[in-house]
Amino acid sequence: MLEELHVKNVGGITTASLRFKGNFIAITGESGTGKSSLVRALELLAGKRAQVNYLRVGKATGEVEGAFLADNIPSLPEELQPQEGTWVVRRVITSEGRSKSYIQGHVVPLNVLSRAMTHFMHIQSQFSQLDLLDENNQLDLLDSYGGAELMKKKIFMSNIFHRAVEMERKIQDLYQKRKDIEERYNGALELIQLLKSLNPSPSSEYEWENELRMVKDALNRREELEHILAVLEGGMAAGGLEGELQSIAMRLKSLLGSNEKIDQASQRALIALQELIRQIREILATEASPEDLQHRQEELESKLGRLRKCKRIARVSTVEELAEYYSTAEREMSWLSESLAEIEVMREKLNKLKKDVSQHALDLRSSRVKIARQLEEAVNSHLKDLGMEAARLTINIEEMKKVRANGAEVVTFMIETNDSSPVPVSRIASGGELSRILLALQMALPEGTLPKLLVVDEVEAGLGGKAALLVGLKLKELSTKCQIILITHEATIASLADQHFRVTKEGEESYVRELSDDERVQEIARMLSGTSEIKEALMHAERLLGLREK
Structure with a gap:
């Protein structure tokens, strides 16, 4: 509970x-005196x-500090936990729009404070009944009535649902990966077979091209x-x-007769020519045959053609890049062949x-139906106490075709009367009726689901007379489960x-002061009649205050 507020x-x-x-x-005061400033704080x-605009005009900083009586705050580390039963929270705001949050004197991010306060402190304005119109809130209200057992089922349901969603996502990711690999490595099977047959090294392309030039040169030389x-x-x-040459030698002999010099020169020329022929033949005999050279040329041209085809398939420019592609492609193609079995196993798990x-x-639906009947009974009992004897809450649970993390049903709070069939609470025009339904729901909820501190800001709007008194009595009863700070204009509730x-205003400044018993009589009288000077109003105020003791 909140012990001090500064x-x-x-x-x-x-x-x-x-x-x-x-x-x-209770916090009261005439309209415009500054009660809303306390709500802002x-x-x-x-x-x-x-x-x-929360900051007082003309001031550079503003500050709010609260000292709470508390034992343990979930989700907070040890240094932020209450010490000797006291938990101190502080906010500082500046005219630049910045703010700092403190817990136990330590600066903390705002979301840490907000998360810690989620189940500790709740502010309920006159518009909070609009929360009833949200189907998600209605489902949460119903589930909170189910206590720890239903919460355990709900958490288990959420966990297994998200496991299924995650498994389905993984399967889709695998299919997408298969598609990407198939597109990226289109023709990779042919490439892998080609590369296995070629078995190239990083220098193979250069070596084969160089050898092909040498083979072509050898063929050209042999042809020449x-x-x-x-x-x-x-x-x-x-x-x-x-x-x-032989014919010329014979003709010279015929023309010149026996001429030793001519005969010797002709003979030397013929012998030299025959020696040249012999040496050329020896050279040809030592080189590879034309058939072998042509076969090797065809072989090299085929290898280079296949290698270049591989580079085109892989969309690379070097053998090094091709080797890297080959290694990856072989690994990815191997994964492709194995992934179908993996997907099949995952599909079985998903099913x-x-x-x-x-x-x-x-x-979960069966539990909700059972709990809904119990909540209806509890709320309707409180509605009778709040003067709504003719109204009955019914909770409609409609099955959905699609399962969600929180179940497969839509929960709708309905109100029926003696004169009408059930209609959703969203169709109730009266804010006063919505306020009482919300209060009846709060009264029905287990104590552990309520915040430690409930700040109620003028929820009696639209109520008066007996209805306001009944709401006050229920709020008094609710205060046995949690601390209630009530900002109100209704005398019967404040009493x-x-x-x-009481909040008062002098000039532009608001003051907050605790009232003594006599001052309370005067304030209640003022709230009843607009002034504390009327004797009948004072007497009525004393009687109202006397109800506290009953």
Whole structure:
């Protein structure tokens, strides 16, 4: 519970210190005196994001500090936990729109404070009944009535649902990966077979190209040598240079007769030519045959052609890049062949998870139906106490075709009367009726689901007379489960409080002061009649205050 509240430069308040006693505290005051400034201060304490207009005009900083009686705050580390039962929270806001949050004197991010306050402190304005119109809130309200057992089922349902969703996502990711690999390595199987047959090294392309040039050069040289040899020797169609030389020697002999010098020169020329022919033949005999050279040329051209085809398939420019592609492609193609079995195993798991999700969704719905009947009974009992005897809450649970993390049903709170069939609470025009339904729901909820501190800001709007008194009595009863700070204009409700503060305004400054018993009589009289001078109003106020003791 909140024991102390200190406010500085927030709204119309320059400084205020409130020390709370009891569980039901009323804060009253005429319209425009600054009660909303206290609400803003409590909102800051609850972790709401600060706004510049929260700060008192002309001031550079504002501050709110609250001292709570508490034992343990979930989700907080040890250094932020209460010490000797006291938990101190502080907010500082500036005219630049910045703010700082403190817990136990330590600076903390705002979301840490807000998260810690989620189940510790709740501010309920006159518009909070609009929360009833949200189907998600109605589902959460129903589930909170189910207590720990239903929460355990709900958490288990959420966990198994998200496991199924995650498994389905993984399967889709695998299919997408398969598609990407198939597109990226289109033709990779052919490439892998080609590369296995080629078995290239990083230098193979250069070596093969160099060898191919040498083979072509060798073929060209051999063709030239054979052509020269044919010129020298002649062939079947024509005589060669050797035959011509022999013929010339014979003609010279015929023309000149026996001429030793000519005969010797002719003989030397013929012997030299025959030696040249012999040496050319020896050279040709030592080199590879034309058939072998042509075969090797074809072999090298085929290898280079296949290698270049591989580079085109892989879309690379070097053998090194091709080798890297080959290694990756082989690995990825191997994964492709294995992934189908992996996907099949995952599909079997997914089908089992889906069956489990459906089964747990049915179990959760069955529990909700049972709890809904119990909540209806509890709320309707409180509605009678709140003067709504003709109204009955019914909770409609409609099955959905699609399962969600929180189940497979839509929960709708319905109200039926003696004169009408059930209609959703969203169709109820009266804010006063919605306020009482919300209060009846709060009364029905287990104590552990309620916040430690409930700040109620003018929820009696739209109520009056007996209805307001009944709401006050229920709030008094609710204060046995949690501390209630009530900002109200309704005298009958304020009279039931354990402690009473009044907000007044002098000039532009608001003041907050705890009222004594006599001052409470005067304040209640003012709230009843607009002035504390009327004797009948004072007597009525005394009677109302006397109800506290009954």
